[in-house]
Amino acid sequence: MIRFQHVSYAYETEQPVLTDLSFQIAAGEAVGLIGANGAGKSTLMKLLLGLLSGASGEILADGIPVSKENLKEIRKKTGYVLQNSDNQMFMPTVYEDMMFGPLNYMLSREEAEQRVDTVLQKLNMEYLKHRHNHKISGGEKRMAAIATVLAMEPEIILMDEPTSALDPCNRRIVINTIRELSQTKLIASHDLDMILDTCDRVLLLSDGKLAADGPAEEILRDQKLLEEHHLELPLRFS
Amino acid sequence: MNKMNQALRELSAMDTLAAQHSPIHGLNAAAKLICTAAYILIVVSFSKYDFGRLLPMVLWPVLLFQISGIPVRICFYKLRIVLPLVMAVGLFNPLFDRMPLLWIGTVPVSGGVISMLTLMMKGIFCLMASFLLIATTPIDSLAAALRKLHVPSMLVTLLLLTFRYVGVMTEELAIMTDAYHLRAPGQKGIHISAWGSFLGQLLLRSMDRAQELYSSMLLRGYHGHFHYAKWKPFGLIDALYLAASLTLMLLIRIFPVAQMLGALFI
DSSP states (O other): OEEEEEEEEEEETTEEEEEEEEEEEOTTOEEEEEOSTTSSHHHHHHHHHTSSOOOEEEEEETTEEOSGGGHHHHHHHEEEEOSSHHHHOOSSBHHHHHHHHHHHTTOOHHHHHHHHHHHHHHTTOGGGTTOBGGGSOHHHHHHHHHHHHHTTOOSEEEEESTTTTOOHHHHHHHHHHHHHOOSEEEEEOSOHHHHHHHOSEEEEEETTEEEEEEEHHHHHHOHHHHHHTTOOOOGGGO | OOHHHHHHHHHHHHHHHHTSOSTTTTSOHHHHHHHHHHHHHHHHHSOTTOHHHHGGGGHHHHHHHHHHTOOHHHHHHHTTTTHHHHHHTTTTHHHHOOOEEEEETTEEEEHHHHHHHHHHHHHHHHHHHHHHHHHHSOHHHHHHHHHHTTOOHHHHHHHHHHHHHHHHHHHHHHHHHHHHHHTSTTOOSOOGGGHHHHHHHHHHHHHHHHHHHHHHHHHTTOSSOOOOSOOOOOOHHHHHHHHHHHHHHHHHHHSOHHHHHHHHHO
């Protein structure tokens, strides 16, 4: 479903952000992407979405090479939840924001509205439908951001720090929501407890290289490995 | 409260006003847009000494304020920054045009005073009409109406994005001024020595955020074309509103309504 084959990328020639990265994620898998600040997590996601170009190697999303010609198709299949929900929600209301994607993909207004209603019902957030984006709480905004992505019915969902700046209750709601999603998921986060709760597998990035790839529980219990790469054990194991 | 935060709240309050329900809010956006444009054109068309004939033009916005349930004071409060500029437009007319045009008792009133008052009234009326349009029509519906009236897509998209990005820039400005004042207690405003770096940072931060927003749009299929609000078909009510509004405006423009009303009582 997602494939990185010998991918290297640098913003400036002397400073590679990703170096010879290779991994594969199967359809339906939930994979956590962990690593210290600057390890290359966000860059990896942006490359997969075609927001950055110029990487060497091969990147495939659902079997389609990430290239300028295929961007439309890839973005239709791939939803991205940004770290800062304020940057994701740019329409006046939650409803209009959720309609934005489906309408751009040429769904009729009726079909798009039906999709929006289905997603809102699934996430138990019908009450937010006509609320103004600037008047909802941080937790609600994060859920709304996830909803805007789900309204596009993507096959792959990428999330960048989905639980950052959330209180424990809203964090739990977001975690439960992520667990219920059946799509292929790639979640970048420093919240290792959340990664344990939502992912079966973990990719550990360090200085742009893949330092570990394996079952979430196994990697996240390995104190030595985590500390070597400037991370700590999840709270429940410490 | 930080002035920028206040500005943001006022900006978002306009969205809230536009989302209310009233007979005016429910009208077709194109009908409202045409009426507003016609009103502004007609107001501007009065000659500079037509103060008496211009005054009844206030009827149209006042009626709309009443029907839409939007208090007039909100309009003047929101426009408090531009109103002084409008008032200042004809301020020097009395100095240049001193020929007496009418007498109130034994007091002569010069053409300059009348033209100053006319210009002020014209400005205020136009602002009131524009405010009414924005306060009763969501920006997306307005954009949809502009497209229906064949305004080029690029201009409409530009208008929409500007509206969105003004909020983004103001938000960044609010965060930066808060951060500044927390480390410069008691200081009024931002010291001139910090203006350069402050503006530079503001630009960079706004560009970063704008880029993030744009990425978010691209990832949801945006390709330079906005899907505007659901188009409300032009119905009988809208036609009646348009006809009634235009008739009222033209009647006031053609006939000296104030004089005729006055004659009824003399």
